[in-house]
Amino acid sequence: MKRVVVTGLGMINSLGLDKESAFSAIVEGKCGIKNIESFDTEKHTVSIAGEITDFDPLTVLDAKEAKKADRFIQLGLKAALEAMEDAKLPEGVDMERFGVASASGIGGLPNIEKNSVVCATKGPRRISPFFIPSSLVNMLGGFISIYQGLKGPNLSSVTACAAGTHAIGEAAKSIMVGTADKMLVVGAESAICEVGIGGFAAMKALSTRNDDPQTASRPFDSGRDGFVMGEGAAALVLETYEDAVARGATIYGELIGFGESGDANHITTPTMDGPLRAMKGAYKMAGEPKIDYVNAHGTSTPINDKNETAALKELFGGKENCPPVSSIKGQVGHCLGAAGAIEAVVCLMAMRDGVLPPTINYTTPDENCDLDYVPNEARKADINIAMSNSFGFGGTNGVVIFKKI
DSSP states (O other): OOOEEEEEEEEEBTTBSSHHHHHHHHHTTOOOOEEOOSSOOTTOSOOEEBOOOSOOGGGTSOHHHHTTSOHHHHHHHHHHHHHHHHHTOOTTOOGGGEEEEEEOSSOSHHHHHHHHHHHHHHOGGGSOTTHHHHHOTTHHHHHHHHHHTOOSOEEEEOOGGGHHHHHHHHHHHHHHTTSOSEEEEEEEEOOOSHHHHHHHHHTTOBOOOTTOGGGTOOTTOTTOOOBOBBOEEEEEEEEEHHHHHHTTOOOOEEEEEEEEEEOOSOSSOOOSHHHHHHHHHHHHHTTSOOOOEEEOOOOSOHHHHHHHHHHHHHHHTSGGGOOOEEOOHHHHOBOGGGHHHHHHHHHHHHHHHTEEOOBTTOOSOBTTBOSOOOBSSOEEOOOSEEEEEEEETTTEEEEEEEEOO
């Protein structure tokens, strides 16, 4: 199979509108979680999130087109444009061999909420004609393929919080088996609306530390009480190693491992076994190399962080053999279907800069979470190989491993 490398990156989240500003803020240990501004939270038990408050969709779409695209598509397009520019692709690329793999957990939930209210209060004739095409998850890839002229495979992953990681795997498979030469991966999510926050709060999945948003998400800390919703997007340009070398591209890393599995256990309660099997699959495909860093799924929920820690110890043969592990969800929140793409970009930039991103808000150890979580401050380190974990509701798991070239 063909070797697959990453030659372009883009990212937007509550800490920055581009990959460099967002990554710098992550390394500095800043937090983008604050009180929700996009709707009145008075009736809600949760009033905090990692919102992007200074993004203008008219920077990527004209006013007419912006009305046809839900916010997750607008954010995804922003990240995609940055990644394509970063890849510095030459003229004459065969666009029929250049595809897109998009990912989102929920898609256009704000528009679904809005038009449901319109239907109930004003009748179905008042529903927007743009409601369906702006809400479908696969319209993220649809918009991007149209705007970038990408005529190769057009795939969509809708695997909850593992979607971004699965999209990377699916894109790599397309290149490895020869159905595409290049793929643009885009993960995007924007579900911070009344139904989104209310729905996750009803499940008791969210932190209720409304009085202190900056410390609400506490991955691996004994005081963790749930995740905080975030929004954002990230994009990666994947191509064959041979093409990248031939055109002198900047190579951020090679995808050397990809694993996927199903828990087959419970719709919302994860297991240790499912994530472990996904990690083992990726680790075996990579040739069982020395892993220098793990970007954890690390949601700040009691069960996930405990299970992920146990699985990592099982994978590496004990606590003493585990590499440093960190989670950025304490800083940007949990971006659901975009999280895997965002965290893959963070892994590749961490490899580039030789720095381990911190796990902020780690103050009180948990006896069930006893690894090196790079607590509170970033740390300089040579990172030649990095792993990124993503696990989703429904028991769907994805893991990717990147190697510096």
